[in-house]
């Protein structure tokens with residue numbers, strides 16, 4: 092993968108409203124331009140966090156909304172004047188980590204939602220990025236949903252990451268990638284395991300779906316994040332942080348995407364650049380958008396260090412070749 096020389100392609104300084112951490116975006120092509128919905132954590136600054144950490148004080152809170160950015164080339168972005176989505180009430184704490192897919196001529200937004208009674212995964216639709224119709228919300232705990240860009244076998248399909256805490260052989264956070272189908276984006280079922288975290292050589296704990304998959308002649312190309320717990324302290328404004336997130340890649344069967352037919356044995360994007368290794372949470376690479384261009388170039392958008400949004404590109408044939416048969 093080749094990182095963009097313009098990285099980070101979006102950060103808080105590009106945002107014309109209160110913004111501290113701009114990351115974990117979803118991206119799609121819509122009506123002749125690239126559209127990005129990004130996560131914006133706001134309300135406190137790096138220096139406030141560092142000060143609290145150094146004095147052992149409680150951390151100042153962050154709130155979250157989703158902003159929109161538009162681009163003609165997928166590289167240079169202009170941010171809209173105000174946030175496009177923020178949900179907060181007695182039960183809902185916040186909405187975050189958007190993923191965007193164009194399916195059958197409309198935009199599907201998947202998001203994570205923190206509530207007082209657990210983490211929920213949501214699916215919504217929009218045509219104008221101003222009005223969002225929520226189609227479904229999972230029971231807790233489930234998130235990292237990403238919808239495929241076509242119906243398969245007549246049904247919508249999504250990848251997702253439930254968070255089972257029992258029967259995991261004593262491991263905490265051994266979370267896996269699952270798949271569900273829906274006739275209408277509202278009712279989801281036929282749920283089945285896609286891949287367990289133990290099958291990914293560069294994960295020691297959890298994995299989760301990343302960008303919505305793209306179709307290739309060899310299979311659905313799908314990114315995921317893979318987490319490794321490390322002994323050393325990683326650079327973090329938050330204090331103690333030991334989880335390293337990298338991007339992995341797999342190839343799924345075109346007719347039954349719950350079958351993994353190829354897997355990259357190495358991460359395709361490990362955190363190495365300074366904007367990936369230090370920030371709010373250092374050593375975090377969290378992809379959420381992937382675009383296949385007519386030229387065969389694949390653009391992968393990823394949150395880096397939970398602080399900024401970045402772009403890396405590769406040739407689709409080379410990415411497919413990285414997925415070794417299962």
Ligand code: BMA
Nearest residue numbers: 115188336372375377394397
């Ligand atoms: C996950 C989510 C992501 C975040 C990542 C690294 O559990 O909260 O939004 O990017 O942790 O902090």
